[in-house]
Every structure is written in structure tokens, then in C-alpha cells.
Amino acid sequence: MTDNHQPPASRVAIIGGGPAGLMAAEVLALGGVQVDLYDGMPSVGRKFLLAGVGGMNITHAEAKPAFVARYGARQAEVTELLQDFDAEALRAWIHDLGIDTFVGTSGRVFPTDMKAAPLLRAWLKRLRELGMYIHTRHRWLGWDDQGALRIVSPAGEHLIKADATLLALGGASWARLGSDGAWVSLLQDRGVTIAPLQASNCGFDVTAWSAFLRDKFAGAPLKNVSLSLPGETPRLGECVLTTSGLEGSLVYALSAAIRETINQHGSATVHLDLLPQTPLSKLQVALSKPRGSQSMAKHLHRQAGIDGAKAALLRELASAAAFNDPAQLASAIKALPIPLVRPRPLDEAISTAGGVPFEQMDGQLMLKALPGTFCAGEMLDWEAPTGGYLLTTCFASGRRAAQGMLNWLSHHR
Numbered sequence: 001m002t003d004n005h006q007p008p009a010s011r012v013a014i015i016g017g018g019p020a021g022l023m024a025a026e027v028l029a030l031g032g033v034q035v036d037l038y039d040g041m042p043s044v045g046r047k048f049l050l051a052g053v054g055g056m057n058i059t060h061a062e063a064k065p066a067f068v069a070r071y072g073a074r075q076a077e078v079t080e081l082l083q084d085f086d087a088e089a090l091r092a093w094i095h096d097l098g099i100d101t102f103v104g105t106s107g108r109v110f111p112t113d114m115k116a117a118p119l120l121r122a123w124l125k126r127l128r129e130l131g132m133y134i135h136t137r138h139r140w141l142g143w144d145d146q147g148a149l150r151i152v153s154p155a156g157e158h159l160i161k162a163d164a165t166l167l168a169l170g171g172a173s174w175a176r177l178g179s180d181g182a183w184v185s186l187l188q189d190r191g192v193t194i195a196p197l198q199a200s201n202c203g204f205d206v207t208a209w210s211a212f213l214r215d216k217f218a219g220a221p222l223k224n225v226s227l228s229l230p231g232e233t234p235r236l237g238e239c240v241l242t243t244s245g246l247e248g249s250l251v252y253a254l255s256a257a258i259r260e261t262i263n264q265h266g267s268a269t270v271h272l273d274l275l276p277q278t279p280l281s282k283l284q285v286a287l288s289k290p291r292g293s294q295s296m297a298k299h300l301h302r303q304a305g306i307d308g309a310k311a312a313l314l315r316e317l318a319s320a321a322a323f324n325d326p327a328q329l330a331s332a333i334k335a336l337p338i339p340l341v342r343p344r345p346l347d348e349a350i351s352t353a354g355g356v357p358f359e360q361m362d363g364q365l366m367l368k369a370l371p372g373t374f375c376a377g378e379m380l381d382w383e384a385p386t387g388g389y390l391l392t393t394c395f396a397s398g399r400r401a402a403q404g405m406l407n408w409l410s411h412h413r
Contacts, residue, residue, distance in 0.1 A: 017044025020377030171352025203247025364404025
């Protein structure tokens with residue numbers, strides 16, 4: 001007589017409902033595993049939705065060598081993650097959800113309607129059809145003495161036994177959306193070394209702006225400028241004056257290098273070129289023209305097109321002697337030194353550096369100290385600039401961890 005009894009399907013727990021956790025859930029559900037996803041917020045994908053408010057930049061279309069170079073010290077590890085699921089694969093996956101994409105002039109890839117919500121709705125519909133259970137307002141508190149997951153919900157605390165667990169808890173920026181870094185001590189208590197969490201893609205403070213600059217020009221954009229650290233190639237773009245320093249896309253692109261320079265030396269001096277399209281020699285000639293009875297402000301405006309926030313910043317940082325010497329003034333305009341002393345607080349940052357080092361995990365993103373527990377997403381120790389790079393690697397790491405979990409389950413059931 002044949003025994004038709006089948007062993008129960010493996011059950012896994014995913015902690016965190018961002019892109020990494022949701023992508024892992026899809027791979028696991030397709031692999032025949034019962035998935036329970038827990039998230040402390042009232043709904044999943046909250047940071048994903050907010051990141052898409054100004055246009056959902058999902059990935060980047062640049063060539064792979066340039067793409068992977070964006071990951072700095074973790075380029076090798078991220079390149080390995082992207083072997084199975086790169087930017088092209090991500091676009092194909094989005095198209096399979098019924099969402100079209102296009103490549104913008106900067107190479108950034110967006111959904112055709114520029115919105116995150118339709119993509120998330122289509123994705124969650126697919127996941128529910130695959131049988132995944134989503135438990136919102138369920139916060140992970142760690143493990144009990146027997147290794148069960150401690151989960152607290154409005155109904156109280158529960159103990160969850162899972163055959164494998166994925167932690168996809170994000171970094172420590174935007175705590176109001178669920179990424180608060182509370183997981184750090186929970187893993188450290190279990191013997192996992194954590195690289196300190198630091199702000200990435202963030203603004204920076206100066207020692208202090210003058211009251212005039214702070215009160216009149218905080219929030220003013222500095223457009224068509226370039227920014228550089230000593231010895232580095234200048235980057236073109238724009239940034240914004242804040243009450244305490246600088247922020248914006250141009251600053252974010254250099255944030256890792258600026259932060260590490262501050263860590264090593266206590267401050268970092270960046271050089272701002274207010275007129276990157278104008279050669280120094282041409283600017284010197286223009287500023288050397290007699291200004292007669294014109295004020296310096298009018299002379300700068302007429303001869304160099306500098307006024308508003310640019311003129312105020314120049315007056316703030318250039319020496320008084322420079323305004324009496326056209327050569328010095330031209331040099332200041334082309335390389336205005338701005339000493340930055342600290343990054344803005346971690347919770348203001350777009351993303352986080354630091355987290356679980358790759359050395360603490362195997363090639364399938366399983367923690368060596370906690371067999372059967374995997375990690376993915378921004379809680380791993382890597383960072384990248386904005387431009388779709390962050391999301392792409394969150395998706396790819398979620399897939400890699402899920403594949404590792406399927407392999408683990410096949411050998412431990």
C-alpha cells in the first residue's frame with residue numbers, strides 16, 4: 001500500500017517588507033515554500049513608495065563596468081550579487097509585472113508613469129496569488145532562548161518557529177518608515193560583528209554660515225556648478241544651500257568620500273566651481289575690466305553672470321583681498337573652498353553605509369554565526385549613490401538570499 005502522505009511544506013519567515021524582503025518572498029514562494037512576511041509598519045514598501053514621490057528611479061542603464069564601479073569598496077561583492085539579477089534583468093522583471101519603463105537623458109530608468117505605487121500594487125497582487133502571507137504591525141524583537149522569533153503585534157507577543165529566516169530590515173535612515181537600525185544590537189548579542197551605521201547620500205554641515213547667508217539664502221539652489229575633493233575629478237550638477245551647510249544630488253554623489261575624509265581628518269574641504277563652463281583665463285580677463293563706479297555686485301553680475309546665492313556664497317568664503325584682485329577673485333570663483341565638518345544626522349540621510357559585513361556571511365548571504373538566518377538589502381555593509389543603484393542591489397540581494405534559503409532548506413528538512 002502506497003503512503004501518499006506528503007511532508008509539510010517548509011515555512012520561512014521574512015522580517016521586513018521592503019524591496020529585498022518582497023523579492024525574496026517571490027523567489028521563495030515560486031520555489032514551493034510557505035512564506036510569512038512580517039513588517040512593523042501598517043503597510044509594506046513605505047520607503048519604496050516615498051522614494052518614488054519625485055519619480056520612481058528604479059535602476060540605471062549605464063554599461064555594467066561603470067555601473068558596478070559605483071559601489072566603491074564593495075564593488076567585488078556587489079558584482080557577484082548582480083551576476084544573477086542585474087539592471088537589465090530588473091527591467092525585464094518589471095515589464096513582466098505589466099509596468100513599462102523608459103531611460104531618461106541621465107541614463108536613469110523609470111516606470112513610464114514615473115510612479116512607484118502601480119508597480120508595488122502589481123507586485124503585491126502577484127505575491128498574494130503565490131500564497132504569501134503579509135503580517136503588518138508585527139515587529140521583530142529578536143529570539144527567545146530556544147531560537148524562536150519573538151514578534152510583537154497589537155494582539156501581544158508571539159513566538160514563531162521558522163525553518164529559515166531572512167532579515168531584510170533596512171539601514172537606519174528614515175526611521176519613521178521603519179528603518180531604525182534597532183536590529184544592530186540584536187545581531188551583536190548573537191555574535192555577529194556589525195560595521196557602524198553611517199549616513200550615506202546625505203548633506204553636510206559647515207562650522208557656521210553667517211546670519212545673512214543663513215537667513216536669506218537657505219534653501220537656494222546652486223545650479224550649473226561642479227564640486228570636487230582635492231585630487232579628484234570635479235562632478236557637474238547642482239546642490240542646495242541649507243541653514244547649516246550643503247545638500248543635494250551633487251553633494252550626495254561625493255558623500256562617501258566626504259564622510260571618510262571627515263572620519264580620518266576631522267573635516268573635509270570641497271572645492272566649488274561656480275562657473276565650470278568658463279575657463280579661468282577668460283574669467284580673469286572679464287573681471288579685470290574696469291568697473292568704474294559700479295559696485296562689485298554689479299560687476300560680478302555683468303562680467304561673470306554671478307548673482308544671488310552664488311554671489312552671497314562667494315562673499316561668504318572668499319577673502320576680502322580677493323575682491324581687490326581680479327586674478328584672486330577668478331581663482332576663488334573657480335575653486336571656492338568649503339570646509340565641511342560633519343554629515344547630517346543619520347535619520348536625514350537617503351541611505352546608510354555600514355551594517356552586516358559580507359565577511360560575516362557565506363556566499364548565499366547566510367550568517368555564519370546563525371545557520372538558517374540570512375540577510376539582504378540595505379542592512380548589508382555596502383553603499384552606492386542615488387540613481388537606481390541602491391534599489392537594484394536591494395532586489396539582487398533579496399534574490400540571492402532566497403536562493404540560498406531554498407538550498408539550505410533542501411539540505412535541512
